[in-house]
Amino acid sequence: LCVAVKDNLCSYWLPTTAGSLALSNFHSPYNSTPLRLLLRAHAHLLGKTNMDEFGMGSFGVHSASGPVQNPRWEGRVAGGSSSGSAAAVAGGLCDVALGTDTGGSIRLPASYCSIYGLKPSSGLISRHGLISYADSLDTVGLLARSVRVLQRTFGIVNEWDEKDPTSAPKEVREAAAQQARERLQELGQGVTGLRVGVPAEFCPSELSASALAPLRTALRALRAQGAHLIPVRLPSTPYALSAYYVLASAEASSNLARYDGVRYGFRGAVAREEERGDTARMYARMRTAALGGEVRKRLLLGTYALTADAFDNYFLQAQRVRKLVKNDFDTVFRAPNVLSFPPSAALPGPNEQGVDVLLHASAIGPAPRMEDVQKQAGRELDAYVQDVLSVPASLAGVPALSVPVSGEGEGEGSVGVSVVGQWGWDELVMRVGEVIGDKIDD
Amino acid sequence: MLSRASCRVARLSPSGTRSYSVEATDERWPGWQPVIGIEVHTQIRARRKLFSDAVANFDARPNWHVSSFDAAFPGTLPVLNKACVDLGTRTALALGSQVHERSSFDRKHYFYADLPAGYQITQHYSPLATGGKLHVTHTHKQVKHGRDVRIHQIQLEQDTAKSTYHPGHTLIDLNRAGAALMEIVSEPDMRSPEEAGAYVTELRALLRAIGASNGNMDEGSLRCDVNVSVHRPGEYFGTRCEIKNLNTIKGLQIAITSEIRRHIALLSSGQSIAQETRGFDEDRAETFKLRSKEDAPDYRYMPDPNLPPLMISQDYIQHIKAGMPPLPSDIRQRLAEQHKLSERHIDVLMSMWEVSDVPFDGERRENDALSYFEEVAQGRSSRLVANWITNDLVGGLAYRGETFSPERLPAAHLGLIIDMVQMGDLTGLPSLLFSEPCSLLLPPLATSGRALLRRLLEEPCTSEPLSAMIDRLNLRSTGADGLQQFCETAITRLHVEAESARKGNTKVLKRLVGEVMKTSKGRADAQAAAVMLREMLGLPADETKS
Numbered sequence: 001l002c003v004a005v006k007d008n009l010c011s012y013w014l015p016t017t018a019g020s021l022a023l024s025n026f027h028s029p030y031n032s033t034p035l036r037l038l039l040r041a042h043a044h045l046l047g048k049t050n051m052d053e054f055g056m057g058s059f060g061v062h063s064a065s066g067p068v069q070n071p072r073w074e075g076r077v078a079g080g081s082s083s084g085s086a087a088a089v090a091g092g093l094c095d096v097a098l099g100t101d102t103g104g105s106i107r108l109p110a111s112y113c114s115i116y117g118l119k120p121s122s123g124l125i126s127r128h129g130l131i132s133y134a135d136s137l138d139t140v141g142l143l144a145r146s147v148r149v150l151q152r153t154f155g156i157v158n159e160w161d162e163k164d165p166t167s168a169p170k171e172v173r174e175a176a177a178q179q180a181r182e183r184l185q186e187l188g189q190g191v192t193g194l195r196v197g198v199p200a201e202f203c204p205s206e207l208s209a210s211a212l213a214p215l216r217t218a219l220r221a222l223r224a225q226g227a228h229l230i231p232v233r234l235p236s237t238p239y240a241l242s243a244y245y246v247l248a249s250a251e252a253s254s255n256l257a258r259y260d261g262v263r264y265g266f267r268g269a270v271a272r273e274e275e276r277g278d279t280a281r282m283y284a285r286m287r288t289a290a291l292g293g294e295v296r297k298r299l300l301l302g303t304y305a306l307t308a309d310a311f312d313n314y315f316l317q318a319q320r321v322r323k324l325v326k327n328d329f330d331t332v333f334r335a336p337n338v339l340s341f342p343p344s345a346a347l348p349g350p351n352e353q354g355v356d357v358l359l360h361a362s363a364i365g366p367a368p369r370m371e372d373v374q375k376q377a378g379r380e381l382d383a384y385v386q387d388v389l390s391v392p393a394s395l396a397g398v399p400a401l402s403v404p405v406s407g408e409g410e411g412e413g414s415v416g417v418s419v420v421g422q423w424g425w426d427e428l429v430m431r432v433g434e435v436i437g438d439k440i441d442d
Numbered sequence: 443m444l445s446r447a448s449c450r451v452a453r454l455s456p457s458g459t460r461s462y463s464v465e466a467t468d469e470r471w472p473g474w475q476p477v478i479g480i481e482v483h484t485q486i487r488a489r490r491k492l493f494s495d496a497v498a499n500f501d502a503r504p505n506w507h508v509s510s511f512d513a514a515f516p517g518t519l520p521v522l523n524k525a526c527v528d529l530g531t532r533t534a535l536a537l538g539s540q541v542h543e544r545s546s547f548d549r550k551h552y553f554y555a556d557l558p559a560g561y562q563i564t565q566h567y568s569p570l571a572t573g574g575k576l577h578v579t580h581t582h583k584q585v586k587h588g589r590d591v592r593i594h595q596i597q598l599e600q601d602t603a604k605s606t607y608h609p610g611h612t613l614i615d616l617n618r619a620g621a622a623l624m625e626i627v628s629e630p631d632m633r634s635p636e637e638a639g640a641y642v643t644e645l646r647a648l649l650r651a652i653g654a655s656n657g658n659m660d661e662g663s664l665r666c667d668v669n670v671s672v673h674r675p676g677e678y679f680g681t682r683c684e685i686k687n688l689n690t691i692k693g694l695q696i697a698i699t700s701e702i703r704r705h706i707a708l709l710s711s712g713q714s715i716a717q718e719t720r721g722f723d724e725d726r727a728e729t730f731k732l733r734s735k736e737d738a739p740d741y742r743y744m745p746d747p748n749l750p751p752l753m754i755s756q757d758y759i760q761h762i763k764a765g766m767p768p769l770p771s772d773i774r775q776r777l778a779e780q781h782k783l784s785e786r787h788i789d790v791l792m793s794m795w796e797v798s799d800v801p802f803d804g805e806r807r808e809n810d811a812l813s814y815f816e817e818v819a820q821g822r823s824s825r826l827v828a829n830w831i832t833n834d835l836v837g838g839l840a841y842r843g844e845t846f847s848p849e850r851l852p853a854a855h856l857g858l859i860i861d862m863v864q865m866g867d868l869t870g871l872p873s874l875l876f877s878e879p880c881s882l883l884l885p886p887l888a889t890s891g892r893a894l895l896r897r898l899l900e901e902p903c904t905s906e907p908l909s910a911m912i913d914r915l916n917l918r919s920t921g922a923d924g925l926q927q928f929c930e931t932a933i934t935r936l937h938v939e940a941e942s943a944r945k946g947n948t949k950v951l952k953r954l955v956g957e958v959m960k961t962s963k964g965r966a967d968a969q970a971a972a973v974m975l976r977e978m979l980g981l982p983a984d985e986t987k988s
Binding site for chain 1: 522554
């Protein structure tokens, strides 16, 4: 297996920059666990891939190393923040790439580059060695040109890690996997009897027509193979994007506080005379120089959200919304969420009214043109709106796979189809992806 | 003396805030009542740090015991050290606090060079335990005072790195970064600097006894922040000020006294107290302003998303209870009841025990004075053994400028010496006097038992059997014949005293006994010598001794 690794996953031999000037000279003293597991399985490390700085970005243009071109659709952005990983896979440089997904950072570039991008269930793949952006949302995931390669790589890195305190314990993994296996057996080899939910809230007004075509193709294919299509509702979806940005920015302001250049990383010019005895001023100057504009913006907003005055209205409120979003998913899914029950408790049976998976468009449109993005031709909030379809699965920690599906009349880029399952049901999600997805690579 | 003239009845204010005072006032500040609360930060005696597996050793060369997590390297995550939770729970149980079934960890943010991650992991919203109390007694101007000081809460948190300030630059040592701290916050129940000092002393002894901390204030493993306010009895509590980083009991008391006077001076002149955080200048014995309430930073407390809530079950609490070492009060009671030791013996043994090393991770203390005593006392008279230890062993070590350590004289050797003295193969002190450490009652007699002990202290680790050593050093006690010879020699040498004794002056007999002991190099039995001398001098047998 030839593997490319996103540059926010620590590697011992190659630098780890997270797309930032702050870590431009940083060499990690250890390997991140997912990389270590791949190397143990004799994978070949191609290199570290470009990314939006510290994971903050949706287009792949906010990097200290420059923007990433979309190899599949000329003149367009690759998407972010796993821009380099998606490009390396789409361009055929490697078999599989490690990426990370906090609010859509694997699924969006996968959609833009027309490849498969998997954000697994939270807590399955170790985060030890993943440079934190927002701990409660960060997930290590995979990008590839086929589901088969995804499955094979997933099998290598899907392991409990004692060094990651949020790594799901073995009993919990087993409980969910057990249920998923039983359901897979019921479905036989294909998807006969599969219950597919189509959430109404995932077709917002921003959605372009080109985004719906691949979704319709996928739904038709599933129905033709014996699946049932069921309209469902996830009423908290409109609030998810705001909640996501409040939480992600707040956690980022905490996680990036360590980048001061004192112990490692970019330090900049020596302290000036007026800064003597004033740590705060020195840190402010260094961090302003070392961190990019997008990062600084989010850190300031995140810091504000945590201040005593704002905490209740922003951070706490966002946590409440997050809980609602999680509940929405648990309500529509057929399978219970094993994380909601104590380890010893018996799990309830399936909700027969529920669905096995959800299907929706991965993005509101195809990849924008590079020149448009760099000139900021669109409205300022456009970049953030890209995430509206991907953040709910991030907030809930459920597995989501973006699948390349050719729609009719594709000219200027593609939009992928997202398959979302209950926590721990990654295998089923991948099987559905295999059924509906384009065969790019065999 | 405390005057009882100004006692008032407790009365709560309408809004329910505490404002009562039943205390009498102190003559140092008549008409005023100080209110004192203390936050104690103590390093938990665990081998490794709170969230990393680096060893917690702060005396090593700088930046030697630092894991990637401690230095806040990218991609590192906290892994909770269970031993710290064990010791925190032990502390909570020892103070009678309620251990919460669920507690959680939060991040407290501020930028400083000794805080690598830019935040400290602490327990702000939901601490490990709340409630509890510590009974504190102290004596002030010959009056004994006792009070239960209530505990507000106990929480676990990380320690910062150590900063050393030089002109022009600061050095940071990360050995301490991430070490486990326990913060014990008291209610503002204390009413005098002496009481505050007694509280810290008592708490420190408790923490050492249960193995939670070694409470070494010089090394910084126990630090105090104090909150002080004053008010007139019967009125609301006054505005308080916090004094940070007090590292000695004496300094604590001086700082509190100084702050009380400062408050009274301001209030008496019609000014109000600004709520401030202050430091203490030891040299000038006064507090100084560090920052005002307005300058206080906003720590932006955020629950740590990497650490799941700490769930503590009743089973776990029982397990910790079962493994709790005995408290000093329990030990004293056992020494008194089971071993029937006198209070003085107990005091000496306890003070020897109290200074022994506190083991890591809550393990049992070994090689301390008490287990040594227990070992020697096995199958022997406890009081006899206690006497040998507190008198001869401690005395012998003190003579050499050393403190007690069980390696100096193995328990087996001491036991053997005691047995031999009892059997008469060595001479010791008359058994009558073993009810009290008798070094104060009689002039030191040169007994061969004590001589052997001192010799063993000089040349430890001998593989020579004790018996052989005794003979080699010519310490074996004289038999009856030898004794007669020594007595006759003594009577001849000190003929003046002998004559005096024959005439009935029994007091001078001591000198003759002493002479016998001297010439026999302690090998004669003092009691037997006294009997024999009486016989020889024609004196009646002493009825008071038997």
